Amino acid sequence: MIKSPPRFRILLAQLIAAQACYYMIVSIDLTLTGLVGMSLASVPALMTLPLSLIVVIGTVCSFIAGHAAARFGYRPVMVTGALTVVVGGTVSAIAVASHSFSLFCVGTALTGGYRAVGGFLRFVASEYASPTKRERALALVMYGGIIAAALGPFAAVVASKAAEQPYLGSCILIAILGIVALVLAATMPPATGRNREAHNSAIRIRERIGNPTFQQAVLILAGSGLVMTLVMASGPLANDHAGHGSAVGAAMIQWHLVGMFAPSALSALLLKKYGAFKANVFGVSVIASGCAIGLISASGWGMTATMMLVGVGWNVLFVAGSALLLQSYPQGRGAKLQGFTDGATAAISAGGSFAAAWLLQSLGWNGINLLALAVIASILTNLVWLSIRARRAHALAAAQSSSLVASES
Numbered sequence: 001m002i003k004s005p006p007r008f009r010i011l012l013a014q015l016i017a018a019q020a021c022y023y024m025i026v027s028i029d030l031t032l033t034g035l036v037g038m039s040l041a042s043v044p045a046l047m048t049l050p051l052s053l054i055v056v057i058g059t060v061c062s063f064i065a066g067h068a069a070a071r072f073g074y075r076p077v078m079v080t081g082a083l084t085v086v087v088g089g090t091v092s093a094i095a096v097a098s099h100s101f102s103l104f105c106v107g108t109a110l111t112g113g114y115r116a117v118g119g120f121l122r123f124v125a126s127e128y129a130s131p132t133k134r135e136r137a138l139a140l141v142m143y144g145g146i147i148a149a150a151l152g153p154f155a156a157v158v159a160s161k162a163a164e165q166p167y168l169g170s171c172i173l174i175a176i177l178g179i180v181a182l183v184l185a186a187t188m189p190p191a192t193g194r195n196r197e198a199h200n201s202a203i204r205i206r207e208r209i210g211n212p213t214f215q216q217a218v219l220i221l222a223g224s225g226l227v228m229t230l231v232m233a234s235g236p237l238a239n240d241h242a243g244h245g246s247a248v249g250a251a252m253i254q255w256h257l258v259g260m261f262a263p264s265a266l267s268a269l270l271l272k273k274y275g276a277f278k279a280n281v282f283g284v285s286v287i288a289s290g291c292a293i294g295l296i297s298a299s300g301w302g303m304t305a306t307m308m309l310v311g312v313g314w315n316v317l318f319v320a321g322s323a324l325l326l327q328s329y330p331q332g333r334g335a336k337l338q339g340f341t342d343g344a345t346a347a348i349s350a351g352g353s354f355a356a357a358w359l360l361q362s363l364g365w366n367g368i369n370l371l372a373l374a375v376i377a378s379i380l381t382n383l384v385w386l387s388i389r390a391r392r393a394h395a396l397a398a399a400q401s402s403s404l405v406a407s408e409s
Helices: 008-040 049-072 074-098 101-115 120-128 131-141 144-162 168-186 212-242 246-261 264-296 300-327 335-408
Strands: none
Touching (some): 008 120, 008 131, 008 168, 049 101, 049 335, 074 101, 074 120, 101 168, 120 300, 131 300, 212 264, 212 300, 246 300, 264 300, 264 335
């Protein structure tokens, strides 16, 4: 067992601050990258390429980062990720100043590399926490998202107006946040790596691919990410089509982000009191209720309620799914599994994001909510089946252990 350091609270504060930097960078990217691409691209079809590069490169690097963290530890991986966003923000700023679309694509691709390491922050907290407080430590790190939700979009707009060249200040802000993230990463202790795993190497993916607990974790994290991203990407577009105005659209995103991060501690308490299965069922129910409201009402308040409840449900599922992932490996040996799960989640979520506009145009807002309900129902069905398998596996292991003890005595 990895013991918690005496200054764990300081480490937790560092991780929350680093998480805030991470989500602020993500928020700025989501707010302005498409607009910058629109202003620089010579062909309209290419204007979303910079944002797509962030998603694609981040997804690919998630798989690579897991293996790197297993070999070298979290700290070098997070330092490398922070360096990429510093360079990426700087290159993007030069691209905006010189009106170079191709250089801006290089900058956003580098920024995408940083997307791969943000998920590790919650796992660092879980590695240093005591075994009984791993899930709570993981959930508390997510409070960095609240800071980012409150400051990110506002900071992006203010920074973009700070320089004479539009959007130049926002790119510089990304680089500055990367420097802060770099300092925070460099001062964190390594949670795994050669110095801690000389005799206990990281669990390989193929060793857990058939494990029902690991399968539940991937199902919950990837499935909830797909539904959340699909609704989040469709909501502002549906709001615009319904003619509710930009103020309602801003409120939708704001309440969605609040829902995504504010309930983290409550999600951890729910998990501790009722267990992962009931917490997951609750999270699924919250998302389903949000989608049901979306079916009933296409008004501004209805869309806002849908976005908020989907965010809350995602938070519960994210915490519970991450807890299941922690349960699928011994403490300190899960870097490869973490990288695989985050990569799979990012890939599936990216698919939902890319398909959102086409699905909304084809199915409408009601169709999006029906599709989300269908995915949620599928997640719940598979969750029940995997839970039954996990219980049977635990009962069989317990019976074999009792039989072995009886034979030895």
